Amino acid sequence: MRKVFNFSPGPAMLPEAVLKTAQAEMLNWHGTEMSAMELPHRGMHFQEVMQQTESDLRTLLAIPPHYRVLFLPDGAAAQFTMVPLNLLGDKKCADYIQTGIWSKKALTEAERYGAINIAATLTKCDGLLALPPQSTWSLDEKAAYVHYASNETIDGVQFHWVPETGSVPLVGDFSSDILSRPLDVERYGLIYASAQKNMGQAGLTVLIIREDLIQDPLPGTPTLYTYKVHAKHHSMAHTPPTYSWYITGLVLAWLKAQGGVDAIFQINQRKACHLYDCIDRSNGFYVSPVHPDCRSMMNVVYDIHEKTLEPIFLEEAAKHGLVYLKGHRLRGGIRASIYNAMPEAGVLLLADFMHTFMKQYG
C-alpha cells in the first residue's frame, strides 16, 4: 500500500488496484498493443469499454430499464445549466433546496433560465449546521422539478434521507456521494454525478435519467447541452472523454470486486465513525460544526478550537503522509474527504495522528 493518503475533496484518491491496472495496460490494453487512451471511440475496442461500464453501473445501482445512463464530458457544474435548460420545459419554474455552496451555485445558474423558488435552506439546530426538515419546505406542486445536493463537500453536510416530492421529479446532485451507499434510483427523476470523487478522474459526469424526462430543451440550448441529443447518440454525439470513461469502468469493476455498494457502505460508515468519534471525544479540542443527524460520511469537516494550531496540524499531518487536509478556501478549518477509495487504514492513521496531536498541543 502507498504511504501517502490524499484527503483531497476531488480530484481525489483512486483505488490502488485501479491505478495498477491502468499502469499495466497503459501501452497494451487487452492485448491490442494500444493504450485505452488511443482507442477510437467508434471502434469495436472502445465499444467494449462503453458497454461494460454501463452494465456494471446498472448492476451496482440496480438501475431500472426505464432509466437511461449518459456519460457526458465536463464536470457536474455543467449540469447546473443543463438541468434547467432540459427540464424546465413549459412549466418554467423549479424548486431548489439550498444547503451549501454547490446547491447555491446550481440555483444561481438556474435563475438565469426560469423562476426558481428556494424551497428550503440550510439551518441551525443546537447551534450546529442542520438540514431543514422536509416539513418546513415550501414546495410548489407546479414546479418542473425539485433540485438538491445529496452531499455538500465544503461544510460536510449530507442528506441521510430522500426528499419526498410526490409527482414532481426529484433531481439529485450526487457528485460527492454516488456509489458510497445504497441509492433507490426510482425515487429520482434525474441523478447526476461528476466522476472525480467516487468514480474516476475529472472531466466526466454520469447521468441517470428517467426516460420520460428526456424532452426538447429550451430554445437556444447548445446542441451539446441537450440531453435528447446525447440520449439519441448513446453519449456519442461527439468524441467523448474516452480515457475518463475507461478509468470509471475500472473503478466500477473494483467496486464490484469489493462486494458492491452495500459492502462499501459498511466500510464508509466505519471510516466516518473513526473520525467523528475522535472529534466527539476530544473534549472540545476538535470541533464539528455539523449536527450529528446530517454529518457527511464523505467529507469530515472540523476545526481545531485553537485556530492558530491549524497550520501546525496540517504541516505535521503531511509529515505523516496525510495530505490535502486543508478546509475549503471559503471556509477554512480541516476537511478529511474519505471517499470510497480512501482505505480504512488511511483513516485510522489520521485518527491516530489527531489523537497524538491533541495530546501534544491540547
Place this chain on the structure above:
Amino acid sequence: MRKVFNFSPGPAMLPEAVLKTAQAEMLNWHGTEMSAMELPHRGMHFQEVMQQTESDLRTLLAIPPHYRVLFLPDGAAAQFTMVPLNLLGDKKCADYIQTGIWSKKALTEAERYGAINIAATLTKCDGLLALPPQSTWSLDEKAAYVHYASNETIDGVQFHWVPETGSVPLVGDFSSDILSRPLDVERYGLIYASAQKNMGQAGLTVLIIREDLIQDPLPGTPTLYTYKVHAKHHSMAHTPPTYSWYITGLVLAWLKAQGGVDAIFQINQRKACHLYDCIDRSNGFYVSPVHPDCRSMMNVVYDIHEKTLEPIFLEEAAKHGLVYLKGHRLRGGIRASIYNAMPEAGVLLLADFMHTFMKQYG
C-alpha cells in the same frame, strides 16, 4: 517500438515515450506517491502541471503575450457553439468557409445564434476536391469573424495557406493539425483545437485567443460556455479535466524534445510524401480524391479503384499491425491518419504493405 500502428483519426496514437512516462508515474507523480489523476486542481502540485503545460505551448507556437491560452473541458465540437456565443456580439453575423463536414457542423450550430454567411465552399479542380481560392470568397467586412477549419479529417483536405481577412478576426479550427507545422498565431483572432489528435487524450480543448476578443457573450450563454469566465479564472472556473491536461503536458514536453514544431513538420512532410507517392505511382490502383494543392498532411484519404478490394485491404493490413485504416462511415474508402505521434516507421510499413497488396491484387 510497439508492433501495432494505429491510423485512427482520433482518439489517435500517442508517442510511446509519453505513454511510458504516464505509466511510470501512474502511482507516483514526481515522488508524491500520488497519481497525476489524483492531484487536486487547486493544489501546488497541479499548479506545476498547469504552468509548465501553458509555458511549453507558448514556447512551441511562439504565442505572443496579448494572446490568452485556455484549457477547456470537452471536445472542439463545444466550440461550434461557444465561438458564436462569445464572438458574434453586436454584429450578429459571421462568415464561414465550408470545406467539409466539420466546418459544416460548425456553421450549422452557429446559424442558431446569428446570421451566418457561407462565404465559400469546397469545390472541384480537374475533377478533384479543391479548396476555394481566396479570390472567390464573398467575405462581409461587417462580419464579427471568419471561421474555417484548417484541416478536414473526413475528406483529407487541408489549407496550406492562411486566409486573409483584413481587420475581421480569423477563427481557425486546428483540431486535427495543431502543432504539426509552423503556425503564425498573430494572423488569428482565435485558434481552437481538441487534444485527441496531436496533443493528448479526448476531453480537452485548447484555445489561443487574442485578449481583446474576450468579451461579454450573448444573453443566456451558459456560464461554462463563456470565454470571459474561463479567462478570469485561468481555466479553473470549475474542476478541469486534470489528467487530460497532464497528458497534454507530456505530449508538449515530448514535442520540444523532438526539436519542436519545425522539426516535426519536416518529419510530417516526409510521412505524407511516402503515402501520396505510393498512391500517385500506383497507376490508378489507389486513387486520391483530393487535388495535390490541398492534400492533407494529417489524414491521407484514398480509394482502391476496385472497391471490392477495400475490405480485403483492411483485413490484410490489420494482420500486419496496421489498424483503424477504414475511412469515415460517411465517406468510405481508406484513411491513414498520421498525426505527430505516428512514427515514420509506421508510415513506411503501410507504404510497403500498399505496394505488396497492389502487386498481389493489381
